[in-house]
Amino acid sequence: MSVITYRDALNQALREEMQHDDRVFLMGEEVAEYNGAYKVSRGLLDQFGPMRVVDTPIAELGFAGIGVGAAMVGLRPVIEFMTWNFALLALDQVVNAAAKMLYMSNGQFPMPMVFRGPNGAALQLSAQHSQAWESWLAHIPGLKVVTPATPYDAKGLLKSAIRDPNPVVFLEGEMLYNTKGEVPDGEEILIPLGKAERKREGEHCSIIAHGKTVLVAIQVADALAKEGIKIDVIDLRTVRPMDVDAIAESVKKTNRAVVVEEGWELCGVGAQVVDYIQRECFDFLDAPVLRVHQADVPMPYAKNLERAAKPDAQKVTSAVRKVLYLE
Amino acid sequence: MAKKPTKPTSSKSDSELNHSFLRSMLLQRRFEERSAEAYALGKIGGFCHLYIGQEAISTGALSVLRPDDYVVTAYRDHGLALARGMTSRSVMAELFGRRDGCAGGKGGSMHLFDAKLNFLGGHGIVGGHIPLATGVAFAIKYRGGDQVCLCFFGEAAVNIGAFHEALNMAALWKVPAVFIIENNRYGMGTAVARAMANEDVSARAAAYNIPGESVDGQDVFAVRDAVSRAVERARGEKTPTLLEMRTYRFMGHSMSDAVSGTYRTKAELEEEMRRDPIIVLHNRMTEAGEIDDAAYAKLDEEVKAEVQDAWDFADASPEPELEELYSNVLVG
Structure with a gap:
């Protein structure tokens, strides 16, 4: 058992799932060379290379849609938003594309993908950077919406989210990244989605x-x-x-x-x-x-x-x- | 514009190609005419955007593709679906909202899908599907494949942010996508000149440092040539291309609005209809002695019979089971 941060728990989840399945890739702003705006993706570029850890221009709508397209043909994208406040620009892709593709195509195109990033207020970031979006996103049939509170849950839920065959919105707490908790070493943690x-x-x-x-x-x-x-x-x-x-x-x-x-x-x-x-x-x-x-x-x-x-x-x-x- | 036609992927003779193109274009035309009729009768509901006038684009462009390539388009998708090989029956049944439709009646006119044919929809938000094409092409490159993804959209979509973001990343990452603008000159009722600071749409390729070309979209061989060159570039060099197909919409934007009137004149419409893509090809074949009136009439009858069969099939297909309301919201 180790005591690790929520940030490192997420990092472990990403690393393990990218090792587990080579269809999984991470895409977003500053995820690769910068090691992540909040360092969640630290070290992943070195381990997996630039095809699987992809820095994007500042274009949330575009790279969210790229994730949708890649998922349509069988990859398992993890799309990182630097914050969910910026993801508002990408909601067309989350809501109109990812959430509805399976239904509109009557089951022909599953969307095995994750949209993740920090959500909610931090400290003194004021109006445009301090918003919690879960009620908006939870309103949409076709999505799953996950909100981990502890490092253990962050790891186990992210791993499950990446393996889920549906589009999962994964809302991390910006103020939680430095919080610590116990996470077992060398054990596969998969927490079922939908269970309190x-x-x-x-x-x-x-x-x-x-x-x-x-x-x-x-x-x-x-x-x-x-x-x-x-x-x-x-x-x-x-x-x-x-x-x-x-x-x-x-x-x-x-x-x-x-x-x-x-x-x-x-x-x-x-x-x-x-x-x-x-x-x-x-x-x-x-x-x-x-x-x-x-x-x-x-x-x-x-x-x-x-x-x-x-x-x-x-x-x-x-x-x-x-x-x-x-x- | 059009150079001498090349034969990019087919060993068929020009005459055989001409015949297959004429058949495909006629099928799309007759299919859409009957769709309009079915709409008027209330058999098709919602929004229904017809492809009439633009058939050379679907036919010429998709003739270049391999079965394992990908196609994604917007909501004016009936013609492309048929050209890709979806059956008239499965498309008409979808328009009728029936169980045997390509999406079981859950997608409708704007959301045609066929996973077996790599036909990725059918998308209803202007420009929203353009990033999907970059994503599909990204996935091809990720896997080290040599397929391409063709993405179709109307000229009005180039004014929305998704177009810019998708083309920038496609060019930046050198992925095998071909972006095809179907410039039918009106975004619903807004003429190009009233919506774009620079009306030369393909010039936008320069912003992404990729090749751009404007093509006579009413000439099926001009379309085929240009798409062929672009596909070759995408497969080989992994360089995206932006193609503008200059065409014209012979019908209203959707079945809900007038064919002409407030935003365009009847005279303009009639002038453009003289370059009907089917007439252009038919004339060429007649001049080359490849078809006579009797053969054309026979072909037209065949196609009409196929569409009638599709109509009968769709009409006889049951509505979806009510339990289907809740199926395929999520996997599992």
Whole structure:
């Protein structure tokens, strides 16, 4: 067992899958000679050469579409966006091409490919560089949307995403790249897509989160445990397809839930989670379900305003106390 | 423009080639005429963009290809699908939204696909499929193959960013793609002069340091020659080419709009129809003594019968099973 960063876990996943299958290649801005804008692809050019680790011009729409074309004829592209904010320019390829090709062709053209890169706010990057896109992407049938929170999950989910025969949107946390966690050495880690994981066990309240906010939920659960409040932390891990069974099982046990996400409120991932809860757990609820999310504003630059906009442990704790009628 | 025709991949005599081209072009023409009729009858729905007037391009260009080469195009795709060898039955059944269509009725007019023929669609967003062609050509190079990918699109697509990004990377990485602009002079109702600062479309090749050429798109042999040279370059030197096929759309943009009127005159349309690609070839064959009126009429009857058969087949084909609604959203 080694303790490694989320960044290195992703690097291991890419390296292992490129060794495992020579149809897998990595393409994006600065992935090769620069070793990756966030160093996720460090060393891959040296090991696999320029045909399999491909630097592109700044042309998100173009290279996303190149990935789609290559996948149509049997390669397994991993397309890196330097951030998902830039991927907006490529959404035509993700949404209109990759997500629909199998359906439009009635099964003739599978899209075994991954679109990946950092998602969500970091620190003081302000409005255009601080956005969480999972609710947009999860809206689209034909895609899978994955949001790993820990190094172990990052590795196991990316390996599974690359092996999946469908187009997978893989949303990494920009603030997670330096976080560390245990990852077993020399063991094949393949985490099934579409399966949530309980990150903390508890019976008083469920917190349902994904991506970076899972770490916030764990922090809150560990702090409240000292007061005797036991939180069940459910990490969705995959937003589409969503593990409704895991959500329902937890909420039926705790009878209370707080749903946390980085994105905005309206039509957010949390809105869908709450919909599942009211349908599956109506008779089990002891309090209205509350949501914690980004303030309904573009992300401001100033430190204090940015802090006020983001979901954090204090806001999640307050929501938990409210559903427990402690506040 | 057109030089003396060469025989790039075929050992057929000119006369045999002429006959096969005439048949292919007539088939596409009669197929589209019946598509218009079926649309008017409500048997075909949605958007339906006819290929009438542009048949020399599909016929000449695809005549150069090997079976293992690739073709990708936009939504005006019926003619190219037929020219690539998809059956009239499977295409018509798709237009009718029926189970025996090439995509089981789930794609429709704009999304024709046939994996066995390396026919990669059928794409509905202007210019969106151009990067796909660069990707297919990238994959060919990745595997060390010698196939090529032909990518077709209307002239209006060169104004969208995807065109630029795709051609830049294709040229930069030297991948075997041939980009073929079907310049029918109108992006829906907007004339080229109203949409492009430089109307010389093939001149855009200079921006990517690749060969560019403008071709008489109404002359099937001129098309074949130019595509043949481009394909040879792509296979050998892995150099992409940008070809402009100068053609004209004899019908409206889609079945939803008028053939002429607000944006082009009837006089212009009639003038252009004098260079109907089928007439151009037919005249050439008549002058060479390769076909007489009786033989032409017989060929036309054969083709009409094939299209009638396709219509009957499509009409008899059942609608998709309702369970198909949820199939092929994801693999597995």
